[in-house]
Amino acid sequence: MKIKKNIPLIDQHDKNGFWGKFGGNFIPETLKKPVEDLTILFEKLRKDKKFIQERDYYFKNWLGSPTRFIKLENLTDHLDGAQIWTKVVSDLNGGAHKSLNATVHCLLAKRAGKKYIVGDTGAGYAGKMLSMAAKKFGLKCKIFMGAKDIKRQKPNCDAMRANNAEIVPVYTGSQTLVDAVSECMRYWVSNCDTTAMCVGSTVGPNIFVKICGWSTSQISKELLIQIKDEFGEIPKKLKLINCVGGGSSSFGFWNEFMHYNKKQVEFIGVEAGGPKNSKKHAAPLTYGSKIGVLHGAMQYVNQDAEGQIEETESISAGLDYPGVSPLHCFLKDTKRARYTAATDEEALNAYQLVTKFESLNPSLEPSHAFAEAIKIAPKLSKDTVLCINSCGDALKDRDILKKRLGK
């Protein structure tokens, strides 16, 4: 397994949809046709200048791209090591990177002549953004969300309802993201003739991984330009740190830097380690989970000896998922990216430190990435540039933060 140069990573799969051992299309027969239709449509439109113009128009004028790339001066001084920079992706309309994928899916659904769109959500951002984009583009929207997540991410649920989306609570299993994705896929099996489906991250059958990765790559497109503007060139020691749930923000944050030598541009993915003393986690890459099938794709996934998917635990609903994108499995095995985990407590501490020193309010997901940055920065030279993707705003975490930190 090797990464090829000059071909986008999303296209480096074989004819069965596998990146090395990962990905594919493990789906019921009924979904073969709609998946194929979507594939044909997407492959056509990504080469269509007018479609690209339309996408760029909405990214810029509606979502507010490009987002800021800024230095966190106070945090840098405090840690007294590497320079700490961040890309404030949470500036995007809606408050997170999920709006990029949601917008593209709605544009595709319109072109396909669909009137309805459905999607899954964990943290509620994917759902909020899909409901927002659906409203913008005149599609009726249903969002599947675990009952546990509905309780812990209320502000985003309020936003979905305000956008006239129906939230369908999912009570099966752990009542979190994994169950929401399953229920959403089941709904699509029954309604694929009239309804488009948006998968909220770089997971699912091959084409959903591709569309999402293609959409979030906007982040690194902007970043590449911003870094060159700022430093005149790509710094000799650049580390791009990103939290990894399904992997859409991290993949999008890294994509345009894929072919730089990893000694120059290192990718660090931070998974959710769960509570400090709990055996449960949401870090299949860090903790060596076995390969298996989840939601239509072969990937590293938390599972027991029988092949039952295991329950996860994380303070961050957006990272609370037992599997991970086949793209990240591939990046792990080819050693292009390095993966580690931060515990709930480390993420909370990072949140406190960042908000103490900076006027930035990263949600619990990127707080995991900040935790890693805070850990390694003091040991690194001053010419090392750490850039963290601040991919979500903590507004949605209001209740959890209040409970855990009294804020």
Place this chain on the structure above:
Amino acid sequence: MTVSPISLAFKKCKKEKRPALLTYTVAGDNTKKKSLEILNSISKYVDICELGFPHNTPIGDGGQIQTASYRAIKNGIKMKDIFQIVNKFKNRKNSKPLILMGYYNMICRYGENKFLNKCKQVGVNGLIVVDLPWPDNKKFAKKCKKKSVTFVQLLSPTTSKKRIKKIINDSHDMIYYISMLSTTGGKLKISPKKILENYNSIKKINKSKNIVIGFGITIKTINSLKKADGLVVGSAICNEISKSINNRQNPVTNVTNIVSLLKKRIS
């Protein structure tokens, strides 16, 4: 080559001028013991038994089968128990052909080859893997054939004509036609007449294949689909188990009663 027990079952039904009755129950629902008792008890009315090996993230199953699966998993059912159930069932004098049905991750985790060896050893006659569609299943289907296990290909209303032909070409002695766009257990949302129309156009491609219809079939609807080679009833049975548990009744008796009724409707 010897004729498979599955083919023989269809032949017998044809002679009796009726469709084959196939039932689906989940192994370990609601206990290991009860699920074997159910199989043993319904066996005299059923032509082919489908037995589900439950998975906890089933992307093709509706509420009733999910409930049955969670119940079985919660009661601790393991792959080794499932093979044991099959083994015991198949060792009885009047057992019927048995098809295991489930999701690929369970097979993958067990190991494809080890899984098939075990299937052969305990007497599994066929396999349905919900999330391993054609052509991705070609290699695995060949392995099945080598072990004399029928790999059941699935067709759906969304499957294109061209694709149907290719799938039929690669199919073994039984094919499963999904009646409508739905997970298991949905209400029939198109007319039986329309389902049979679709069915017949598929059947015409190769008359020698045994094609069964499943999804949404209940006591109420089974009679109207009698022209098919075989009919699968799953959710209606799983639901009967749920009801029996809620009403503190014996699921074995209740399930046997509705299976005998189903049989009457198509005889």
